[in-house]
Amino acid sequence: MKDYLMSKTRAVWLLIFSRAMAGLLGGYGFSYSATAFLAQVLPLPAQDAVIVASLPSFAFYTGAIIWAFSSRNTWSAWAPAALALPLALIGFWPTIWSI
Template sequence: MTSAHWNVFSRCLAAVLGGYALASTLPVAIVAACWGGAARSDAVLIAMQMSFAVYAGAIMWAFSAGSARSAWAGLGVLVLLSSLVAWALL
């Protein structure tokens, strides 16, 4: 495989794996920060609906970043920060 193929493969992995991780953590952190007093069932529904938009945004980010390395780095930093915020608030 050529360098271009590995670049696309790496971006696909970043989009799928990083996007899934971000879609799992960022909505939880946002809901915990903004709607902390909401009923648990409402908070879960809000987070689930937000996760679709977050996942689509992560996929777009993975393919619009300047390089595969910056795609991985950007998604990794966001996942780490959102995980820390969700952990701290819950």
């Protein structure tokens, strides 16, 4: 019985750690990528686009953390981190290829 409880405790701890990392690291990556994406696609001068794109980044980060802890399973908690890759490719495309 003791071994069963220890394995359940360890499994719960890993699930909570995974969700915390999904919220913190994945949320940071998502908000950073979304900010870069918005700065590229907004039809404003460059300085204004960066400022306007930076404003909702706090809401993106908060939303990703809430998403990580309110999702039904651990795989969907990492969805904002997976969404960060296409946003980053669009947001950083001019920077990557303008050598």
